[in-house]
Amino acid sequence: MILSESTKNMLVAEAYEAQKMAYVPYSDFCVGAALLAKNGTVYRGCNIENASFSPTNCAERTAFFKAVSEGIKEFDAIAIVGNKCGKEGDFCAPCGVCRQVMAEFCDPDDFQIILGAGDKTSVYTLREILPMGFTNDSLKSS
Numbered sequence: 114m115i116l117s118e119s120t121k122n123m124l125v126a127e128a129y130e131a132q133k134m135a136y137v138p139y140s141d142f143c144v145g146a147a148l149l150a151k152n153g154t155v156y157r158g159c160n161i162e163n164a165s166f167s168p169t170n171c172a173e174r175t176a177f178f179k180a181v182s183e184g185i186k187e188f189d190a191i192a193i194v195g196n197k198c199g200k201e202g203d204f205c206a207p208c209g210v211c212r213q214v215m216a217e218f219c220d221p222d223d224f225q226i227i228l229g230a231g232d233k234t235s236v237y238t239l240r241e242i243l244p245m246g247f248t249n250d251s252l253k254s255s
């Protein structure tokens with residue numbers, strides 16, 4: 114899908130709002146995500162850490178799981194911002210686990226990943242950041 118400049122800017126602004134809720138006592142790295150569903154709803158997510166480290170949930174997956182837990186499974190785009198808390202930073206690309214979660218629900222050539230940092234944005238398709246992904250279809254092939 115083609116994202117308008119205003120939709121892109123709105124999603125990055127939503128991601129910055131989500132970032133304020135990051136629970137990051139261990140990394141001090143604050144991430145926010147804003148996931149745009151095909152019905153127009155925006156789901157915000159932040160990263161949520163844990164003293165046991167491995168239960169940590171990324172901002173992107175928080176947003177996806179909020180949506181899916183409410184019955185929403187069709188998405189157009191996600192905006193992501195991440196940096197040391199309170200500092201300016203560079204683009205924050207989603208981790209491999211989050212890319213895999215995106216692959217479960219999103220069309221690789223249609224879904225847009227918007228990285229934001231300050232006034233800059235950079236947009237990718239899911240296939241660009243997860244080539245040769247393992248999906249539901251992989252289970253069907255012989």
Ligand SMILES: O=c1ccn([C@H]2C[C@H](O)[C@@H](CO)O2)c(=O)[nH]1
Pocket residue numbers: 137140142143144159160161162169170171172173195205206207208211
């Ligand atoms: O795309 C990313 C990359 C990292 N993190 C989180 C996980 C952890 O809380 C912190 C440092 O890895 O940042 C995200 O939420 N999304």
Ligand SMILES: [Zn+2]
Pocket residue numbers: 171172173174207208209210211212
């Ligand atoms: Zn992740």
